[in-house]
Amino acid sequence: MEQVKSKTIRRKRRGGVRQWPLHLMLIPAIVSLFIFQYIPMGGVVIAFQKFIPAKGLFGNQKWIGFENFEFMFGLSKFWSLLRNTLFISTSKIILNLFMAVGASLLLNEIRISFIKRSVQTMIYLPHFISWVILGSIFQDILSPSSGIVNTVIKALGGEAVYFLGNEKIFPWTVILTDVWKNFGYNTIVYLAAISNIDPTLYEASAVDGAKRYQNIWHITLPELRSTIVLLSTLSLGSILNAGLEQILTMYNPSVYSTGDIIDTYVYRMAMQDAQYSLSTAVGLFKSFISMFLIIASYWMAHKFANYTIF
Amino acid sequence: MVQQKRIGERIFDVIIYTVMIIMAFSCILPFINVLSLSFSSKDAATAGRVGLWPVGFTILSYKYILRNSQFFSSLLVSLKRILIGVPYNMLMILFTAYPLSKSKQQFTGRQIYVWYIIFTMLFSGGLVPTYMVIREIGMMGTFWALIIPGGVLVWNIILMMNFFRSVPPSLEEAAFVDGAGYLRTLFSIYIPLSLPAMATIGLFTAVAQWNAWFDGLIYLSDPTTYPLSTYIYTVVNEASKALDGARISDPEEMRYLMTISDKTIRSAQVFLAALPILLVYPFLQKYFMTGIKLGGVKE
Numbered sequence: 001m002e003q004v005k006s007k008t009i010r011r012k013r014r015g016g017v018r019q020w021p022l023h024l025m026l027i028p029a030i031v032s033l034f035i036f037q038y039i040p041m042g043g044v045v046i047a048f049q050k051f052i053p054a055k056g057l058f059g060n061q062k063w064i065g066f067e068n069f070e071f072m073f074g075l076s077k078f079w080s081l082l083r084n085t086l087f088i089s090t091s092k093i094i095l096n097l098f099m100a101v102g103a104s105l106l107l108n109e110i111r112i113s114f115i116k117r118s119v120q121t122m123i124y125l126p127h128f129i130s131w132v133i134l135g136s137i138f139q140d141i142l143s144p145s146s147g148i149v150n151t152v153i154k155a156l157g158g159e160a161v162y163f164l165g166n167e168k169i170f171p172w173t174v175i176l177t178d179v180w181k182n183f184g185y186n187t188i189v190y191l192a193a194i195s196n197i198d199p200t201l202y203e204a205s206a207v208d209g210a211k212r213y214q215n216i217w218h219i220t221l222p223e224l225r226s227t228i229v230l231l232s233t234l235s236l237g238s239i240l241n242a243g244l245e246q247i248l249t250m251y252n253p254s255v256y257s258t259g260d261i262i263d264t265y266v267y268r269m270a271m272q273d274a275q276y277s278l279s280t281a282v283g284l285f286k287s288f289i290s291m292f293l294i295i296a297s298y299w300m301a302h303k304f305a306n307y308t309i310f
Numbered sequence: 311m312v313q314q315k316r317i318g319e320r321i322f323d324v325i326i327y328t329v330m331i332i333m334a335f336s337c338i339l340p341f342i343n344v345l346s347l348s349f350s351s352k353d354a355a356t357a358g359r360v361g362l363w364p365v366g367f368t369i370l371s372y373k374y375i376l377r378n379s380q381f382f383s384s385l386l387v388s389l390k391r392i393l394i395g396v397p398y399n400m401l402m403i404l405f406t407a408y409p410l411s412k413s414k415q416q417f418t419g420r421q422i423y424v425w426y427i428i429f430t431m432l433f434s435g436g437l438v439p440t441y442m443v444i445r446e447i448g449m450m451g452t453f454w455a456l457i458i459p460g461g462v463l464v465w466n467i468i469l470m471m472n473f474f475r476s477v478p479p480s481l482e483e484a485a486f487v488d489g490a491g492y493l494r495t496l497f498s499i500y501i502p503l504s505l506p507a508m509a510t511i512g513l514f515t516a517v518a519q520w521n522a523w524f525d526g527l528i529y530l531s532d533p534t535t536y537p538l539s540t541y542i543y544t545v546v547n548e549a550s551k552a553l554d555g556a557r558i559s560d561p562e563e564m565r566y567l568m569t570i571s572d573k574t575i576r577s578a579q580v581f582l583a584a585l586p587i588l589l590v591y592p593f594l595q596k597y598f599m600t601g602i603k604l605g606g607v608k609e
Binding site for chain 2: 017018019021022023025026028029030032033035036037038039040041042043044046053056057103106107109110115118119120121122123124125126128129130132133134135136137138139140141143145146147148150151180184211212213244245248249266267270271276279280283284286287288290291294295309
C-alpha cells in the first residue's frame with residue numbers, strides 16, 4: 001500500500017513539470033492545419049453546389065445535391081480518367097518494385113566498393129531533380145525530329161517514335177521515365193534490409209557449395225520478402241496518384257485519351273475551364289476513395305508487419 | 311573443378327558489373343545531353359546531332375539568359391523561398407515534433423493532437439477548396455502563398471519525432487530536476503543533440519522548396535513573381551514564349567536569335583535550374599542515409 005502510494009506521488013511529480021508549454025508549441029501547426037487543411041475539407045461542399053466564386057466559399061450558394069456526381073459518373077471521360085490513373089499508377093508501382101529489388105540484388109554482388117558507391121551515387125540522382133526539369137529534358141531527348149534517342153533509332157534503320165505524341169506509347173513513356181527517376185532511390189530500403197540479413201545463412205550455404213546466383217535466389221530474395229510485402233501494401237494508399245507533376249509537364253492534348261489522369265483533369269477543369277463544382281466533385285471522389293485505401297493499407301501493414309508511424 | 315568455378319564466377323561478375331554500369335550511366339546521360347545541348351549551335355541542336363558532347367560549341371544561349379530579366383527575378387524568388395521557407399518549415403517541425411515525442415502519460419492530450427495531425431494525411435479538401443481558402447484570406451498572388459499553406463510538413467514531423475524519442479529520457483529528467491521546463495529542455499538538450507537529423511531534414515526541405523512549382527503556377531499570376539521552377543514550367547509548356555518575349559526589334563537581338571534556338575536556350579535554363587541540386591547533391595547523399603534510417607521501415 002505504502003509502495004503504491006509513493007509510486008503515484010512520484011508519477012505526479014514527474015508530470016508536475018508544467019505541460020502548458022507543450023500545448024503552446026503546438027498552436028502554430030494546429031492553426032495552420034486548421035486553415036489550410038480543415039477549412040478546405042469543409043469546402044468540399046462546393047461539389048454539392050452550383051458554385052459561383054464571387055459569392056464566397058461559404059456564401060449563399062445554390063445547392064444542387066448530387067447533380068455534379070451524377071454528371072460525373074455519366075461522363076465517359078470520367079471512366080477513362082479512372083482507367084488511365086489506375087493503369088499508370090499500378091504499372092509504376094510494379095515496375096519500380098521489380099527494378100529496385102533487382103538493382104539492389106545486383107548492387108549487393110558488387111564487391112569493389114568504389115564502383116558500388118559510384119553506381120549508387122548515379123542512380124540516386126534523378127530522384128532529387130524535379131519533374132519540371134526532367135519533363136523538359138525528356139521533351140528534348142525524345143523529340144521525333146531533333147531528339148537524340150530518335151536520331152539513334154533512325155541511324156539504326158528504325159522509324160522515329162513519337163514517345164510523347166502517340167497515345168499508345170505515351171503511358172509507357174510516363175511509366176518508364178518514372179521508374180528511371182525513382183528505382184535507384186527505392187533501392188535504399190532494400191539495401192538496408194539486405195545488410196540486416198543474418199550472415200550465418202550465407203556461411204551455411206557456402207559449406208553446402210552453393211553458387212552466388214543460388215544464394216541470391218534462395219537466401220537474399222526470400223529474406224527481402226517481408227520488406228517487399230510491406231512496401232507494396234503501403235503503396236496501395238497512393239494508387240490514385242498517377243503523378244500530377246510528371247504528367248502535367250509531359251502530356252499534350254493529343255494524348256488525353258490515354259494520358260489524362262484524375263489529377264490533371266481536376267487541375268484543368270478548375271484552372272482553365274473554371275468548372276469549379278465539377279472539379280471539386282472529381283477531386284472529392286478521389287480523396288474519398290484514397291482515404292479508405294490509405295486506412296486499409298496502414299491497417300494491413302500494422303496487422304501483418306507490425307508497422308506503425310506514430 | 312576449382313578452375314571451372316572461378317571462370318563461372320568471373321562471368322557472373324562481368325555480367326553484373328556491365329549491367330550495373332550501364333544502368334548507372336543511363337541515369338546521368340540525359341543530364342549530360344542537356345548540358346551539351348546548351349553549349350551547342352542552333353543547327354546541330356535542331357538537327358538532333360548533339361549527343362554527349364557539344365556540337366558547334368557556343369555560349370550564346372547563356373549570354374541570352376544573362377539578358378533575360380525574368381530568369382533572374384525568378385531566381386531571386388526561389389532564393390527568397392529557400393531563405394524564408396526552410397526556417398519556417400524547420401520551426402514548425404521542431405515545435406510540433408517535440409510535444410508529440412512525449413508519451414501520453416507525460417503529455418495529456420497527445421493522442422488528440424496526433425489524430426488531428428494524422429487525419430490531414432488521410433483526407434484532403436482538394437485543389438479547388440484549398441484554392442478558394444487562399445483566395446478568400448487574401449493570400450492569392452503573394453509570395454506567402456508559397457510558404458504558409460504547405461508549411462506544416464507532417465511526414466518530416468514524424469521523422470523528427472522519432473528522432474527525439476531516441477534521445478535518452480534520463481537527460482531530460484535530469485534537466486527537470488534542475489528546474490528546467492519543456493521549452494528549455496527542447497532548446498538546450500533536444501535541439502543540440504538533433505543537429506544531424508535537423509541538417510538532414512533541412513536539406514531535404516530546401517530541395518523540396520527549390521523544386522516546388524505547382525503552387526506557384528496556381529497561386530501566382532504575375533510571371534515576374536514566379537519561382538524559378540514555375541518559370542521553367544512555363545518555358546517548357548509554352549516553349550515559344552521565351553523568344554516571343556524578346557521582341558525582335560534591334561539588329562543585335564536579331565543576330566542572337568539567328569544563331570541560338572529555343573532548344574538550346576531552354577537547355578541552358580534547365581541546366582542552370584538543376585545546377586543547385588547537383589551542387590548540394592554530395593551533401594544530400596551523405597545525409598539521406600540518415601534520413602532513411604530515421605524514417606526507416608520498422609520491423
